[in-house]
Amino acid sequence: KQEVTQIPAALSVPEGENLVLNCSFTDSAIYNLQWFRQDPGKGLTSLLLIQSSQREQTSGRLNASLDKSSGRSTLYIAASQPGDSATYLCAVRSGDGDMRFGAGTRLTVKP
């Protein structure tokens, strides 16, 4: 059974800092991995999707990497802004369609 862990659970940084969010998973036989952001009271917004054959994806100030062998993914946010404040979740999908979510990292970017 796949287990997904996100560290840290919460993170507070001053505006402008670069930061890294971590996601680890126990079963390396994954189909893809996704990073989402969640704003209070809202559904998830997809940020980046990494297929199992890929090592990284980039979108604007966001970069996500995937290392299947070590069971890890990182989400790098460059030049953080107060608008980046949200909860960030990673989700790992296996080949049979099962999807497991991490508990999320609550990010606060202070002006």
Place this chain on the structure above:
Amino acid sequence: GAVVSQHPSRVICKSGTSVKIECRSLDFQATTMFWYRQFPKQSLMLMATSNEGSKATYEQGVEKDKFLINHASLTLSTLTVTSAHPEDSSFYICSATRTYGGLHTDTQYFGPGTRLTVL
């Protein structure tokens, strides 16, 4: 605690038929449930937000008359794909946020998903 179930886990149907997918919070009350879908090799995308006792809020590009959502109780939301077509074949997943003593929390608990195949 905080378990969300979906039924069925897999469904195959003929084009033109309607399919109902249930999402249940088994051990908590869910004021809000979300419905997502994921096409092969694409990201999971939010379809709609469902609040108990009120009409669902649909994301742009999602046809409300095709994807009927009913959230009749605090533990059950249903998604009905009406007149299904092969392009509706996808992975549908729901999530629920729980309410403690009238207070809403933001943590989403996800169901295991339903794989729909329309022939």
